[in-house]
Amino acid sequence: MIYKLDKKDYPKIRTLLRTPEQKNDLTLNAIINRTNRGTIYVDNLEQPRTALIDATGTISIFIGDAENEEFIKHLREFIDNQLKIDTYLSCGGTYFLAVVPDETWEMVVKNVISHREYETDYEYYYQFNPELFNTRKSSYRPLPQGYTIKKINAEVIHNDPNELLSDVLGEFWYSIDDFLRQGVGYCVLKGERIISACLSCCVNEKNHEISVETYDEEEMNKGLATLVCTAYLEHCIKNGITPYWSTLETNVESNRLGKKLGFEFESKCKTLEFEF
Template sequence: MYELQRNEYSKIRHLIKDIPTNPVINGVIDGHNRGRIYVDEHQIPSAAMLWAKNEMFYLIGNPNNKAFNSSVEKLIINKIKTEAISIGDDCFNLELYPYKGWEPMINFIFTNKLCIGERVPFEFDYNEYVRKTVDLNLTVPEHYQIEKIDRKLIKMDGEGIIEQEVLKFWETIDTFLEKGIGTAVINEGKIIGTCLSVFVSGTDFEIGINTYQTEHRGKGLATAMANRFIQICIERGGTPYWKTENFRKDSIAIANKLGFRQLNNYYVFYLPFHQFHA
C-alpha cells in the first residue's frame, strides 16, 4: 500500500468515472478539502482507500487485491486511528464503490466487526425547491440573523467557531472563501450555527449544517441557513448536495422541505476508532 502525495491524487480519477457525482471524493482529489489517499499501485492504481477527514472513508476500485486488502485494517490501527482521534474524527465510517464488489470482502478485510448503518442521499430539484419554498415561512425569530460567511464575519467571530468548523474540512480559510459557500446564524453577536459547503468540486457543493446549542434548535434556524446557502449556490451556478444518516430525522425533514428529492437509502459500515484493536 502506498500513500499518494497531494499532487498525485488525480491518479485515482479513473477509478471513480463510473460512480455518481460525489463532491466529497472529488473535493479531496481536487486538493481543496482535507484528506488522504492510499493505493495498491503507485503509478496506475487499481484500488484505493480515500479518507475524507471528519466525513467518510471510501474503498474504491478493484476489491480483489489481497495484498492491498490485508493492509487496510493495519493502516487504520497503526496510523490513522491516532490521527483521526486527535482531530476529533472519532468514528470510522466507510462507503464502498462498487458496493457489490467490496461488500463480500468486508469480513476478510476487517477482523474487527464493523456495524452496518444506512445513509440517506438526496438529489436537488430546482423546480421543487421553488415550488416548496414559495409559501414556506423562512423568517427567523427576533434577535437572530442569517448572514453569508465572508472574511469580515470570520473576523467578527470572537470565539473562532466558523474558522474551527471550516478547518475540519478545508486546508485553509482562503481556499474555503475562494471555492466554498457558507451561511451562519447569529444571536446577540455570537455564532450559534453554520451551514457550510464542507466539500466542493467544481460547481458541486456538499452541505454540512450544525446548530451548536440545543436551546437554539427547533426554531427554523437550520432551514433558514440552508435556504440562504441554496440561494447563494444557485446564484453561483452550483448544485447543492445533501446526504445524512437515516436516524437524523431533522436533517431529512429539512432536505425534503427545500426541494431535495429523497433517493433510496444505502448501506455504510462504521465502528468507533477506540473499538479497533489489533
C-alpha cells in the same frame, strides 16, 4: 503494503473511477482535485490498483480492485493502526465510517473488520429540486426577533468570539482563504454569537455539498437551520451552483430537513461504522 499518496499524485487514482457514479462523485473529485481536505491510501504509489479515500472527519470510500490481495491483506492492520492515528491527528476523530459501493466491497470490508463490533447504516444521497424549494419556502417560520442572517466572509469569521466557524471550516478546507475563494456559507447570529451555519463542505466546480449545524442546543427547534439553509440555497440558485445533500439514514432530523428544503432522494450506499 498500503501507502499514503502524496497530494500532487492524487490524480493517479482517476483511472480507478470506473462507474459513472464514481466519475461524477462530488467528494471523490473534490479530494482528488485537492479542493477539500482528504487523504488517499493506495497499494502502489506509481500504478495504484486499489485505493481508500478518507474524507477528513467524515467518511472513507473504497475504489478499485476489491480482490487486490496486496491491498486487502494489509487492510485490517492499517485501519487499526495507521488510519486510527491519522484520523485522530487530522481532526480529533475517533470513528471509522466507510461507504461500501457494492456487494463485493461490502464482503471485503466486513471480513476485514469482523473482529470489531460495527454498525450498519445507509448514506442517503439527495438531489435539489429548486421548483419544490421555491414552493415550500413560503411556509417556513420567520426569523425570530433579535436574530440576523449574514453571509460568511472574512469579517464574520474574524469576529466569531468562539471560533466556531474556523473550527468547522478547518475540518473540510485546507485554509480559510480556500473556503472564501471557492465555498459559500451563511450563518445565523444572535448579537455577535453564531448560532447556526450552512456552508459548502465539499466543492467540485459548480457542485457544492452542504454542511449545516446549530451549535447551541437551546436554540434548536426554532427553524434557524431551515432559514440559514434557505439563504444558502437562494444564493446557489442565483449563482448557478448545484447544491447536494447527503446524510445517514438514521439521521432522522437531517433527512427531514433536506426534504423540507426541496431535496429529493436519489440513491443510497451501505455504511459500516465502529469506534476505534
